Amino acid sequence: MKRFVEVEQLLRTKGVRLTGQRQLIVRRAVAYLHFVAEELVRDVRTIDPSVARGTVYRTLALLHEVGAVEKHDFRYGAPNYEVTFAKAHHDHLMCVQCGEIIEFQEPRWERLQEEVVKRYGYQLLSHTHKLYGLCRTCQRIHPKRPLKPPRLHVEEVVA
Amino acid sequence: MKRFVEVEQLLRTKGVRLTGQRQLIVRRAVAYLHFVAEELVRDVRTIDPSVARGTVYRTLALLHEVGAVEKHDFRYGAPNYEVTFAKAHHDHLMCVQCGEIIEFQEPRWERLQEEVVKRYGYQLLSHTHKLYGLCRTCQRIHPKRPLKPPRLHVEEVVA
């Protein structure tokens, strides 16, 4: 659970600038908490159409490097980004059949993590923990092919 | 730590066929333990050039659905696949600066997982756990831009 100021500081230690674009992108990302990259691109561009797609992706990479966002690949559609501050950390349990995703917290893991990280002399920035399985319902039914959510559809914002 | 037969059974419960192509793909995947999708495509095609890329990807999706492989996106280059049987499970610790990846085991996590999964009535198939941070060295140096490994280069196998 990091605060905005911390993220700013982290970015500074990397020697990067907090440009207007980056501030806008971070503000919008925080508003979402969960989002898909192209979603954020579209959103940012409705506010300032001059912001380029590349800038958003470059900023997301930066934010990931400082541990401000996590990137989740749930296998269906585009990877999902999640901001790590402004909300307690949680992990994910996903049904590989129907795609249901359960978010849960497990404080005991957090403690174990610190231990492991210390063991290797690392400074922890972020983490992702995903469990894949079958939900109660899908354990009983065995469809030939899993249901597949539609692809992400994002129409280009007219600049 | 699943065995090959278990994977076969899991596939059967899905009502899918264990075709020659799938057996070959699984055998080669097991030989690698860690691999990138296109690597596997190339490898399989050197043995049987008639196997299509699509078949390999479709098989990987199937294997993931039954928990036989995990897909790791380490942000640099192509996602990395890992077979979950024939080797004890391990998790990953990665330095976001230099890209170093440490694999480690933590049996206490495995136990906690069972507990969580049971709580939600799920049947666990696989899981991934990644910690991101800065290694000892990178905590001291702050390069403007992180070092980036080269892109994956895979030349097409001449059929």
Add this chain to the structure above:
DNA sequence: TTCGCTGCAAAGCTTTTGCAGTGGT
């Protein structure tokens, strides 16, 4: 002046899919 940052557009890479044909794990 330096150099980090950006917009733009194109390229790049990975993965998916439509379709017609095949075969029976």
Add this chain to the structure above:
DNA sequence: ACCACTGCAAAAGCTTTGCAGCGAA
């Protein structure tokens, strides 16, 4: 005849990047 599966090749989808110009320190 059913239908899961496949090869093929193109399409789709997501992300990255080369480059020239801009602007803050």
